[in-house]
Amino acid sequence: MRITAIRETTTSLSSPMRNAFIDFSGMTNSVVAVEMDVIRDGRPVVGFGFNSNGRYAQGGVLRERLIPRLLEADPQSLLDATGHNLDPARIQACMMTNEKPGGHGERAFAVGAIDMAIWDVVAKIEERPLYRVIADRFNNGNYDAKVPVYPGGGYYDPVKGLDGLRTEMQGYRDSGYTLMKMKIGGGSIDEDMLRIQTALEVARDGENLAVDANAALDLDTAMNYASAMAQYDLAWFEEPVDPLDYEAYSEMAKVCTMPIATAENLYSRGDALNLIRHGGLRRDKDWLQFDPSLCYGPSEFISIVRMAEGMGWATRRHGPHGGQQLGLHLAAGLQLGGTETYPLVFQPFGGFGDETVIENGLVQPPEAPGLGVETKSKLYNMVLKPLIDG
Amino acid sequence: MRITAIRETTTSLSSPMRNAFIDFSGMTNSVVAVEMDVIRDGRPVVGFGFNSNGRYAQGGVLRERLIPRLLEADPQSLLDATGHNLDPARIQACMMTNEKPGGHGERAFAVGAIDMAIWDVVAKIEERPLYRVIADRFNNGNYDAKVPVYPGGGYYDPVKGLDGLRTEMQGYRDSGYTLMKMKIGGGSIDEDMLRIQTALEVARDGENLAVDANAALDLDTAMNYASAMAQYDLAWFEEPVDPLDYEAYSEMAKVCTMPIATAENLYSRGDALNLIRHGGLRRDKDWLQFDPSLCYGPSEFISIVRMAEGMGWATRRHGPHGGQQLGLHLAAGLQLGGTETYPLVFQPFGGFGDETVIENGLVQPPEAPGLGVETKSKLYNMVLKPLIDG
Numbered sequence: 001m002r003i004t005a006i007r008e009t010t011t012s013l014s015s016p017m018r019n020a021f022i023d024f025s026g027m028t029n030s031v032v033a034v035e036m037d038v039i040r041d042g043r044p045v046v047g048f049g050f051n052s053n054g055r056y057a058q059g060g061v062l063r064e065r066l067i068p069r070l071l072e073a074d075p076q077s078l079l080d081a082t083g084h085n086l087d088p089a090r091i092q093a094c095m096m097t098n099e100k101p102g103g104h105g106e107r108a109f110a111v112g113a114i115d116m117a118i119w120d121v122v123a124k125i126e127e128r129p130l131y132r133v134i135a136d137r138f139n140n141g142n143y144d145a146k147v148p149v150y151p152g153g154g155y156y157d158p159v160k161g162l163d164g165l166r167t168e169m170q171g172y173r174d175s176g177y178t179l180m181k182m183k184i185g186g187g188s189i190d191e192d193m194l195r196i197q198t199a200l201e202v203a204r205d206g207e208n209l210a211v212d213a214n215a216a217l218d219l220d221t222a223m224n225y226a227s228a229m230a231q232y233d234l235a236w237f238e239e240p241v242d243p244l245d246y247e248a249y250s251e252m253a254k255v256c257t258m259p260i261a262t263a264e265n266l267y268s269r270g271d272a273l274n275l276i277r278h279g280g281l282r283r284d285k286d287w288l289q290f291d292p293s294l295c296y297g298p299s300e301f302i303s304i305v306r307m308a309e310g311m312g313w314a315t316r317r318h319g320p321h322g323g324q325q326l327g328l329h330l331a332a333g334l335q336l337g338g339t340e341t342y343p344l345v346f347q348p349f350g351g352f353g354d355e356t357v358i359e360n361g362l363v364q365p366p367e368a369p370g371l372g373v374e375t376k377s378k379l380y381n382m383v384l385k386p387l388i389d390g
Numbered sequence: 391m392r393i394t395a396i397r398e399t400t401t402s403l404s405s406p407m408r409n410a411f412i413d414f415s416g417m418t419n420s421v422v423a424v425e426m427d428v429i430r431d432g433r434p435v436v437g438f439g440f441n442s443n444g445r446y447a448q449g450g451v452l453r454e455r456l457i458p459r460l461l462e463a464d465p466q467s468l469l470d471a472t473g474h475n476l477d478p479a480r481i482q483a484c485m486m487t488n489e490k491p492g493g494h495g496e497r498a499f500a501v502g503a504i505d506m507a508i509w510d511v512v513a514k515i516e517e518r519p520l521y522r523v524i525a526d527r528f529n530n531g532n533y534d535a536k537v538p539v540y541p542g543g544g545y546y547d548p549v550k551g552l553d554g555l556r557t558e559m560q561g562y563r564d565s566g567y568t569l570m571k572m573k574i575g576g577g578s579i580d581e582d583m584l585r586i587q588t589a590l591e592v593a594r595d596g597e598n599l600a601v602d603a604n605a606a607l608d609l610d611t612a613m614n615y616a617s618a619m620a621q622y623d624l625a626w627f628e629e630p631v632d633p634l635d636y637e638a639y640s641e642m643a644k645v646c647t648m649p650i651a652t653a654e655n656l657y658s659r660g661d662a663l664n665l666i667r668h669g670g671l672r673r674d675k676d677w678l679q680f681d682p683s684l685c686y687g688p689s690e691f692i693s694i695v696r697m698a699e700g701m702g703w704a705t706r707r708h709g710p711h712g713g714q715q716l717g718l719h720l721a722a723g724l725q726l727g728g729t730e731t732y733p734l735v736f737q738p739f740g741g742f743g744d745e746t747v748i749e750n751g752l753v754q755p756p757e758a759p760g761l762g763v764e765t766k767s768k769l770y771n772m773v774l775k776p777l778i779d780g
Contacts, residue, residue, distance in 0.1 A: 010454075022488040028454070054490050060450020061496065064400075064418070098412040100444050101605045102633040102655030103684075105495020106451065215491045243492040244660035247667055265492030270634035277637055278668050294493075 001084065002075035004044065005035040006067045006114070009387050010057035011050075013346050017155035020185035020216030028057040029349070030110065033387050034117040036086075038125055040369075045124045048373050048384050049116030051109050052293045052322035053346045058110035066095045066110055085125050088118050088299045104268035108296045115297020116326055116371070124370040130326075131365045134333030138302055146362040147331045148338030150210065152323050153345065154182020154199060162198045168344070169202035175343065176358030178208055179235060184225065185213030193228055200232065212238035215265065219248045226256040236261040236287055244271075250280025261287035264321035267295045272304045276311050283312050287337070291321040292330055305334055323350045325371050332365040348378035391474065392465035394434070395425040396457045396504070399777050400447035401440075405735050407545035410575035410606030418447040419739070420500065423777050424507040426476075428515055430759075435514045438763050438774050439507030441499050442683045442712030443736045448500035456485045456500055475515050478508050478689045494658035498686045505687020506716055506761075514760040520716075521755045524723030528692055536752040537721045538728030540600070542713050543735065544572020544589060552588045558734070559592035565733065566748030568598055569625060574615065575603030583618055590622065602628035605655065609638045616646040626651040626677055634661075640670025651677035654711035657685040662694045666701050673702050677727070681711040682720055695724055713740045715761050722755040738768035 013027040031050040038045045051058070070078070073094050080087035095111050123130040135143035151172045154165060165182070172180050182199050184192040196211065203209040211234055217225065222240035229237065236259040241248040243265035252260055260281060266272055272290065275281070281288075288308065292301035305318055316337040320327040323342030331339040341363075342350025353366050353375030366372030374380050403417040421440040428435045441448070460468070463484050470477035485501050513520040525533035541562045544555060555572070562570050572589050574582040586601065593599040601624055607615065612630035619627065626649040631638040633655035642650055650671060656662055662680065665671070671678075678698065682691035695708055706727040710717040713732035721729040731753075732740025743756050743765030756762030764770050 022490055024488075026488060055493065056451075056455060058450065059454075060448065061446075064449075065446060098414075098416060100412055100655060103445065103495040103498070103657050105493040105497055105657075107495055108493070242660055244658070244664060246664060265490060267493050267495075268634070270632055274634060274636060274664065274668070278664070 001079060002037055003034055003070060003078070004037050006070060007033045007035070007387050007390075008059060008062045008067065010059050011383055013053050013349065015345050017157045017345065018186065019155060019183045019212070019214040021214040022054070024053070027053060029053065030057040030059060030062060030113050031383055031387060032062065032113045032117045033384065034114065034121055035388065036121055036125070040124060040127065045121055046388055047117040047119070047121030047124060047370065049113040049118070049120065049297075050293065050349060051113050052291055052324055052349070055106070055109050055294055058106050058113070061107055061110035062113070066114055069094055069097055070114070085122055086118055088115060088122060091115070091118050092296070092299050102270075104271060108267035109294050112293050112295060112297040115299050116293055119298050120370040120373070127369050129329070129365060129367050129369065130371050131329040131333035134302070134329060138306070139334055142335060144332045144335050146364055147328055148179070148361055149177070149328070149341045149358065149363045150179040150181055150338065150361065151177055151343050152181050152212075152340045153342075154180070154195075155345065156183055156186045162194065165195055166198050166202060169199050172343070173202055176360065178361035179210065180208065181210040181212055181238070181340070183214065184211045185216040189221075189225060189228055192225070196229065196232065206233035207235050210235040210238060210261070213240050215239040215242050217241055219251060222248075222252060223255065226252065226258065230257050234258050238262065238289070239264070246275060246278035246280075249275070250278065253280040253282055253286065259285040259287060261289055261319070263289045264291045266290065269300060269304055269307060273307065276308055276313065283314070283317065286317070288313065288318045289321045289340075290318070292326050293322050293324060298326060298330060301330060302334065305336070325352055325366065325373060325376070328352060328363060328365050329371065348376065348382055352376070391469060392427055393424055393460060393468070394427050396460060397423045397425070397777050397780075398449060398452045398457065400449050401773055403443050403736050403739065407547045407735065408576065409545060409573045409602070409604040411604040412444070414443070417443060419443065420447040420449060420452060420503050421773055421777060422452065422503045422507045423774065424504065424511055425778065426511055426515070430514060430517065435511055436778055437507040437509070437511030437514060437760065439503040439505065439510065439687075440683065440739060441503050442681055442714055442739070445496070445499050445684055448496050448503070451497055451500035452503070456504055459484055459487055460504070475512055476508055478505060478512065481505070481508050482686070482689050492660075494661060498657035499684050502683045502685060502687040505689050506683055509688050510760040510763070517759050519719070519755060519757050519759060520761050521719040521722035524692070524719060528696070529724055532725060534722045534725050536754055537718055538569070538751055539567070539718070539731045539748065539753045540569040540571055540728065540751065541567055541733050542571050542602075542730045543732075544570070544585075545735065546573055546576045552584065555585060556588050556592060559589050562733070563592055566750065568751035569600065570598065571600040571602055571628070571730070573604065574601045575606040579611075579615060579618055582615070586619065586622065596623035597625050600625040600628060600651070603630050605629040605632050607631055609641060612638075612642060613645065616642065616648065620647050624648050628652065628679070629654070636664060636668035636670075639665070640668065643670040643672055643676065649675040649677060651679055651709070653678045653680045656680065659690060659694055659697060663697065666698055666703065673704070673707065676707065678703065678708045679711045679730075680708070682716050683712050683714060688716060688720060691720060692724065695726070715742055715756065715763060715766070718742060718753060718755050719761060738766065738772055742766070
C-alpha cells in the first residue's frame with residue numbers, strides 16, 4: 001500500500017468583507033489531494049485537505065519540502081502496524097524531518113492541509129465517517145450524534161450597514177442556528193455597541209450572541225469593550241487582544257465577566273501549552289478555539305485537546321475555528337463543545353454538506369466515508385474534482 | 391524616488407553536517423535584491439537581503455504576498471518624511487497588510503530578507519556603512535569600533551570524529567578567534583563530554599567554549615547535561631530545550647550555574663516578550679540570540695532590543711544568531727555583546743568580507759556603504775551579481 005500522488009493547488013477565498021484586522025479580498029488557500037493505490041468502489045482512494053481562511057495558500061512549503069519528503073520516503077515506513085492503512089503520526093514525523101523547532105507559521109498550515117487529507121484517506125480506507133474513526137481511536141468509541149454549531153459572520157462590510165447586519169443574523173436564525181457570532185473592534189466602541197444591539201434584536205438573548213475582535217485591540221481598549229458589553233451577558237468575547245500576549249489575557253480574565261475565547265492564531269502544541277500555562281483562562285467558562293486545519297492538522301489538534309485535558313481543561317471547552325466539515329468531525333468524535341461554521345463566507349469551503357440540516361443550532365455529522373467533502377457539491381465539483389482530474 | 395524591481399531567488403545552503411535536531415544537506419535560503427531608481431557611482435542602488443540558515447527559502451511568501459504589495463503601493467507612501475530615502479517602518483507595514491497576528495514562521499523569514507535589503511538600500515543612499523546609520527538612528531550616534539565574534543561550528547559530522555573536531559577548533563584559534571562554539575545533544579551525554587574535553591584542549595579555558603544543544607533535549611536530560619558540564623565553567627549552554635517552553639527555561643535558570651542562551655527560534659516581538667516575561671532568564675548572565683534576518687528583519691530585531699532594554703535587559707546581553715554581516719552591523723551600531731559568525735559553513739553566506747581580520751576574537755565592521763556584502767567576493771559573484779543581472 002502506498003501514496004501514488006499528492007496534488008496541490010491554490011484557490012481563491014476572496015470575499016468582500018473585513019474583520020477588525022484584515023480584509024479578505026485577496027485571500028487564498030491551499031487544497032491538497034492524496035491519492036492511494038487502494039481501490040474502493042472501483043476507484044483509487046483519494047483524501048482531501050485544505051486550510052480554513054486567513055492565512056493564504058502554502059504552495060511553496062508543500063512543493064519544496066513536504067510533498068517531496070513523503071514521496072521519497074519508503075512507503076512501508078508510512079504505514080501503521082497492521083500494514084493496511086496509513087499512520088498519520090509517522091506521516092507527520094516524515095513531513096517534519098529536518099524542520100527546526102519553533103516558528104510555527106506557514107509550515108503548520110501546509111502540514112495541516114496534508115494531515116487533514118491523510119485522515120480523510122485513513123477513514124475512507126476504513127470505509128467509515130471520520131468522526132467514528134476519531135471516536136474509536138481517541139475517545140473510547142464515544143461520540144456525539146449532534147454537534148452545536150454557530151455561524152461565524154457579522155463581518156464589517158462597506159455597504160451593508162445595520163440593516164444588513166440584522167438581515168444576516170435573521171437569515172442565520174431562519175436557517176436553524178441559535179448561537180451567532182459577529183465582528184467588533186473595527187470601528188468605534190459606540191458604533192460597535194449599536195451593532196451589538198442590532199444583532200441582539202435577532203439573537204434576543206445575550207447567550208445567543210458572541211463577539212469577535214480579531215486581536216485588534218490593545219489591553220485598555222479591550223477592557224473598555226468588556227465593561228461596555230458586560231450588561232448584555234454575551235456568549236463570549238473572542239480574541240480581544242494579540243493571541244500571543246498571554247499576560248494581557250490573564251489580566252482580562254481577572255475582570256471580564258463574560259467568557260473569553262481565543263487560540264485560532266496559535267498553531268502548535270508548544271504555543272497551546274503556553275496559553276494554558278500563562279494565559280490565566282478560566283476552566284469553567286472560557287473557550288479554546290484551535291484551528292485543526294492550520295495547527296499542523298487534526299493530529300496535532302487532538303494532541304492539544306488531550307494535553308489540555310491533562311491540565312484540567314474539559315474537552316467541552318474546545319470549539320474549533322475554521323468553519324469546515326473537519327471541525328464537525330472533531331467535535332462529534334472527541335465530544336467537544338461545538339464548532340464554528342461559515343454558511344455564507346469563504347465559499348465553496350465554508351459550511352457543511354448539501355443535505356445537512358441545522359435544527360436548534362445542532363448538526364449531525366455526515367455518514368459518508370472520511371470527511372464527506374464529496375457531499376458538498378460546489379466544493380467537490382469546482383475545486384476537488386478538477387484537482388484530481390488534473 | 392521609487393523601488394523599480396524586487397528580485398528573489400532560492401539558493402542552496404547544502405552542508406554535510408548536522409546538529410542535534412536536523413541535518414543541513416537539503417537546506418536552502420532566499421536571496422532578495424531591491425533595485426531603486428536612485429543612482430550612486432553611475433549605477434542604480436541595489437540593496438541585498440537573505441536569510442541565515444535552518445529555515446529554508448521563502449519564495450512562495452515573497453512572490454505571492456510581499457513583493458506584489460510593495461510594487462503595487464504608492465511609491466510615495468514608502469518614503470520617509472524627507473522624501474529622500476525609503477522608510478523601513480512604512481515598508482514593514484505595507485508588507486504586513488492583511489496579515490493576521492500570531493503564527494510567526496515563514497512569513498517572518500520572508501519579511502526579514504526584504505527588510506534586510508531595505509536597510510542596505512537606506513544606508514547605500516546615505517553612502518554610509520549600515521552600522522553608522524543604525525548608531526545614529528537608534529543609539530545616539532554611539533557604536534563599537536570592534537565587535538566580539540565567535541564561530542558557530544563544532545557540528546556533528548559523519549566522518550570527522552574527535553580529531554576532526556580538535557582540528558576545526560584549532561583552525562578557529564589560528565584564525566584569531568578566542569571564543570568558539572560546538573554542538574552537543576546529538577549523541578550520548580558521555581560522548582558529548584568527550585567532545586567537550588577535546589574542544590577544551592584547544593579552547594583551554596571554559597569561558598572560551600560555548601555549547602549548543604539546538605533544543606533537542608527534554609528538561610530532565612538538559613538538567614543532566616548542565617550538571618555534567620558544571621565543572622567546566624563554559625561560556626554558555628545554548629538552546630537546552632524547546633525554544634517555546636518558557637517554563638522549562640525558567641526551571642533551568644533556577645539551577646544551571648552556567649549562562650543560558652536562547653531565542654534564535656523565536657521570530658517576533660510578541661514571542662520575545664513572552665520569553666522575557668515567562669522564561670525566568672537572568673539579566674546578569676544569560677544571552678538573547680534573536681536572528682535579525684529571520685525575525686521580520688533588522689527593524690523588528692532593533693525593536694526587540696529596545697523592548698528588552700525597557701524590561702531591564704542591557705543591550706550587551708544580545709548576541710545575534712545567523713553568522714552574517716548583518717549581525718556585525720547590528721552589534722556595532724547598537725553596542726551589543728557580540729555576534730555569531732560562520733567562517734566555514736553555510737557558504738558563501740557565512741562569515742565576513744574578504745579583507746576582514748579577526749584579532750583576539752574582535753572584528754571591525756566594514757566601511758563600505760550599506761551591509762558591505764559586495765566585499766565578500768564569492769557571495770557577490772556567485773549569488774548577488776547573477777541575481778541582478780537576471
